[in-house]
Amino acid sequence: MGSNIMVLGSGGREHALAWKIAQSKHCESLFVAPGNPGTASFATNIALAVNDFNAIAEFILDNNISLLVVGPEDPLVNGIKDYLLEIEGLEKLKIVGPGKDGAQLEGSKDFSKQFMLKHGVPTAFSETFTKETIEEGLKYLAEQNGPFVLKADGLAAGKGVIITDNLQEAQKNLKEMLLESRFGAASDRVLIEQYLDGIELSVFVLTDGENYVILPEAKDYKRIGEQDSGPNTGGMGAISPVHFAQGDFLKKVEKQVVKPTIAGLKKDGIDYRGFIFIGLMNIKGDPFVIEYNVRMGDPETEAVIPRIESDLVELLEACASRNLAGKTIQITKKTAATVVMVAGGYPNEYEKGNVISGLGEHDKGIIFQAGTKSVGGDIVTNGGRVLAVTSFGGNLQEALKNSYDRMEGIQWKDVYFRKDIGQDLLNYKN
Numbered sequence: 001m002g003s004n005i006m007v008l009g010s011g012g013r014e015h016a017l018a019w020k021i022a023q024s025k026h027c028e029s030l031f032v033a034p035g036n037p038g039t040a041s042f043a044t045n046i047a048l049a050v051n052d053f054n055a056i057a058e059f060i061l062d063n064n065i066s067l068l069v070v071g072p073e074d075p076l077v078n079g080i081k082d083y084l085l086e087i088e089g090l091e092k093l094k095i096v097g098p099g100k101d102g103a104q105l106e107g108s109k110d111f112s113k114q115f116m117l118k119h120g121v122p123t124a125f126s127e128t129f130t131k132e133t134i135e136e137g138l139k140y141l142a143e144q145n146g147p148f149v150l151k152a153d154g155l156a157a158g159k160g161v162i163i164t165d166n167l168q169e170a171q172k173n174l175k176e177m178l179l180e181s182r183f184g185a186a187s188d189r190v191l192i193e194q195y196l197d198g199i200e201l202s203v204f205v206l207t208d209g210e211n212y213v214i215l216p217e218a219k220d221y222k223r224i225g226e227q228d229s230g231p232n233t234g235g236m237g238a239i240s241p242v243h244f245a246q247g248d249f250l251k252k253v254e255k256q257v258v259k260p261t262i263a264g265l266k267k268d269g270i271d272y273r274g275f276i277f278i279g280l281m282n283i284k285g286d287p288f289v290i291e292y293n294v295r296m297g298d299p300e301t302e303a304v305i306p307r308i309e310s311d312l313v314e315l316l317e318a319c320a321s322r323n324l325a326g327k328t329i330q331i332t333k334k335t336a337a338t339v340v341m342v343a344g345g346y347p348n349e350y351e352k353g354n355v356i357s358g359l360g361e362h363d364k365g366i367i368f369q370a371g372t373k374s375v376g377g378d379i380v381t382n383g384g385r386v387l388a389v390t391s392f393g394g395n396l397q398e399a400l401k402n403s404y405d406r407m408e409g410i411q412w413k414d415v416y417f418r419k420d421i422g423q424d425l426l427n428y429k430n
Ligand code: AMP
Pocket: 124, 149, 158, 159, 160, 161, 163, 193, 194, 195, 196, 197, 200, 222, 279, 290, 291
């Protein structure tokens, strides 16, 4: 008999996780809360909000769920794990995702910076300022050379980082963050960080607090416009593997970043069982940590998870029950290319409710749904990032061609996507 499993979340990341979980021989029944029309095609969607801990607990008890996979950071930072484990009957629930203590790695950039310094994880130098020390902060900025990097301490839905070459603009932003609560309480503390000039990479680790497996790495495309122009988005595409990050570089990441991170958590008494997403800058072959996230990335998950050949449920259960020792992970050598299709206007204002056509069966590509909804017999747009299309190829070029070919048949009013996903990697020379 397999397990009853629940995935929390509704985006492309959760569609990809659930899609892989559903293929496991250990999966008896799969629930996704709240899920999307994509997950409804192979799992049972449950209309529960990810922060409604009480209703989630009841559902888990009523349906004999033994494994819970938390997709987004919000419920983790809000303490879903601590809450559920205190409920009678849920003491043994296996949860993939850290408790409130470990979730601070993402919930507070100041906490994670102190953690890195304490445990010798390479990162950018930074200073933290508050309302009380704003004058020092303004002066500190004036003493630095640009570009200036300002970071709200708390969760700000991916918008809390400001990078500018202009000192006056940096100072204006610092004032808005500290004095006018530009990001609410998240910007009560602001980090001013050294600018790291390099190529970015996302590395994913699944740990049980002691042991770990490293998942495939990925590169994410954050800006809305081609050649990385325009405002930041949740992510417009992802590629895995990243060829500049093979061999020596990944070994350095494991030795200098992954090992001290996991040892540091243990040393600090944090029982961390879940994913750690490490955002890195590769500076002339050396890794520097930009940030930790306590969950998988989106859209990186849509490129990373399909490359895993091992049974994901075995790994997740081992993670949550502290049994990862000796576990290995099989990964296909094929390249996965994910391109995100968004609503026109995103990340600013955009329409919802436009009918999507062309989602039917196809020999190329896997379509992961994100901002979609079922209305009558149609699937309509219901968010900024609407779909993530992933294809494999023997090399990057082939994977990209397959994804873009698949996307040709998919349409809705004002659909937009970047046509240059992966181009920088094709042109990159080591
Ligand atoms: P974060 O919200 O921490 O992921 O930051 C958003 C993006 O800002 C990152 O993905 C990087 O592209 C960029 N970034 C953050 N910190 C730095 C830094 N110290 N130097 C250069 N770029 C940075």
